Amino acid sequence: MTRVDALVRARHLVKRFPGGLTAVDDIEFDVLPGQAFGFLGPNGAGKTSTMRMIACSSPITSGELTVMGMDPRTQPRQIKARLGVVPQADNLDIELTVRENLEMYARYFDIPGQLARRRATDLLDFVRLSERAADQVEPLSGGMKRRLTIARALINEPDLVILDEPTTGLDPQARHLLWERLYQLKKRGATLIVTTHYMDEAEQLCDRLVVMDKARIVAEGAPRELIGRYSSREVVEIRVGDSERGALDGRLAQLADRVEELPDRVLLYTSDGERALEQIRARGIPLESALVRRATLEDVFLRLTGRSLVD
Numbered sequence: 232m233t234r235v236d237a238l239v240r241a242r243h244l245v246k247r248f249p250g251g252l253t254a255v256d257d258i259e260f261d262v263l264p265g266q267a268f269g270f271l272g273p274n275g276a277g278k279t280s281t282m283r284m285i286a287c288s289s290p291i292t293s294g295e296l297t298v299m300g301m302d303p304r305t306q307p308r309q310i311k312a313r314l315g316v317v318p319q320a321d322n323l324d325i326e327l328t329v330r331e332n333l334e335m336y337a338r339y340f341d342i343p344g345q346l347a348r349r350r351a352t353d354l355l356d357f358v359r360l361s362e363r364a365a366d367q368v369e370p371l372s373g374g375m376k377r378r379l380t381i382a383r384a385l386i387n388e389p390d391l392v393i394l395d396e397p398t399t400g401l402d403p404q405a406r407h408l409l410w411e412r413l414y415q416l417k418k419r420g421a422t423l424i425v426t427t428h429y430m431d432e433a434e435q436l437c438d439r440l441v442v443m444d445k446a447r448i449v450a451e452g453a454p455r456e457l458i459g460r461y462s463s464r465e466v467v468e469i470r471v472g473d474s475e476r477g478a479l480d481g482r483l484a485q486l487a488d489r490v491e492e493l494p495d496r497v498l499l500y501t502s503d504g505e506r507a508l509e510q511i512r513a514r515g516i517p518l519e520s521a522l523v524r525r526a527t528l529e530d531v532f533l534r535l536t537g538r539s540l541v542d
Contacts, residue, residue, distance in 0.1 A: 237261035237297075238391060238422050239268075239285055244294035246280045254280035256446040257294070262391075267413075267423040269433045269440030271528075273536050276443040278426045279319075279395065285424065286316055286393055299390055312340065315384035315392040319399065321376045323368045329379055330355065330364040333386055340387040347386070354382040358412055374405025378412065385416075392416070394425045398432060410435050430529035444536040454528050461534055462526040463488050465504035469511065470496045470519040479516070486510050500526070 239262035246255035255277040262268040270278040283289035285298055287307035296303055298310045323332050330351055337347035355361045358378035363371065371379070377397065384392060397413070398406040406429075413436055417423060427433055433440055434454045442450040442457070450457055467487070471479065479497070483490050486507050487499035501507045504523035511518070 236263065238264050238266075238299055239424070240295070240297045241281075242295040244281070244284070244296055245292045246277070246284060246289065247292045253446050255284070258441075258443070258446075258448045260441055260448065260451065262422065262424060264422055265417070265420055266438045267417050267425065267436050269437035270424070270426045270443060271428075271430075271433055271440055271532060272443035276536070277446040278443055281443075282393055282395055282424065282426060286314060287311055312387065313390045315387065315389035317381050317384045317392070317394040317397055319395040321380045323376060323379060323383070325367070325369045328365055328367060329360055329371070332368060332379060333383055336383050337386045342387065350386055350388075351382075354385055357385075357415070358382045359408070372405070374401050374408065377401060377405070377409060381409075381412065381416075389421075391422050391424065394423060396426055396428065398427070398429065406432070430527060430532055434528050442532060442535050449535050450531070457531045458526050458528060461531040463500035464502045464526060465500075466524055466526050466530060467499040467501060467504045467507050467511075468496050468520075468522040468524070469499070469508075469516075470521075471517060472519060475517055482514060482516065483511065500530070 239260075241261075242259050244255055244258050245253070247253050258277070258281070260268075270281060272278050280289065284291050284296060284303065287298075287303045287310050291304060299313055301310050303310060324335065327335060333351035333354060334344070334347045337350065342350070352361075355364050358381060360375060360378060360382070363375065368376065368379070381394075381397070394413075398409050401409065410432065413423065423436070425433075425436055437454060439453055440451070440457075441448045450461065452460065483497065483499060487501040489500040491498040491500070499507050508521055508523055511521075
């Protein structure tokens with residue numbers, strides 16, 4: 232469906248590299264203003280290549296892409312002036328202080344010094360780094376560096392913020408603080424495009440997302456919509472002894488909408504996990520452990536992209 236009000240609009244978008252590798256193969260999506268839009272997928276699925284085309288750092292092979300109503304092929308400078316980009320790896324200037332990293336970066340956008348200082352003060356407060364403003368960057372924790380990188384991306388008050396794996400490598404406390412800051416950023420009206428390998432992060436942050444696999448989009452929707460479409464309401468995880476695995480022999484098939492046997496456990500996808508567990512026990516199947524949980528985006532992701540390791 233065409234959305235004329237989309238901030239980012241892609242139609243039949245293709246990215247090929249020399250040698251014939253197709254990284255993005257005929258994909259379509261819309262990112263609406265004020266939305267947090269996510270790209271999920273295994274390594275090599277095409278997420279980063281798509282982000283790089285949106286950020287005007289990699290040319291389009293074919294198809295249509297508009298960013299804030301502009302064409303990346305002919306208007307990259309105008310687009311970059313209104314973008315904020317948070318790369319996967321922090322690239323802060325370690326020879327500068329926390330504040331200087333922001334004020335120096337503001338010069339790339341021709342922001343006057345007084346305005347740059349005021350924005351730097353506001354942004355340091357926003358990312359909770361005001362007390363570290365005069366410190367060097369190198370001693371900062373990973374979470375602090377990540378927050379500073381986000382603050383730097385906001386110095387030009389961008390209409391669109393692109394975040395590539397924003398919390399990779401952070402401990403849980405730092406991740407949750409960053410989620411809270413990104414949520415506040417969205418409440419201010421910012422439009423976010425996020426790639427992430429963390430399914431809980433996608434559920435927390437994204438209003439809408441696409442799942443990519445082998446250069447194509449295989450699913451699109453809100454997180455809960457995708458869970459409802461591709462999984463059951465609940466999942467029962469059971470473990471049985473090695474000697475019992477062969478004896479299962481289809482005994483679970485009628486107890487769930489779908490049964491998935493993994494090397495270390497068996498998953499039963501069902502609308503009522505407790506009832507399914509009762510039926511398993513009633514059949515006298517000896518269990519080493521059992522867990523009933525709600526279905527998650529990770530269940531959807533693994534169903535759509537498989538469980539094989541992608542290098």
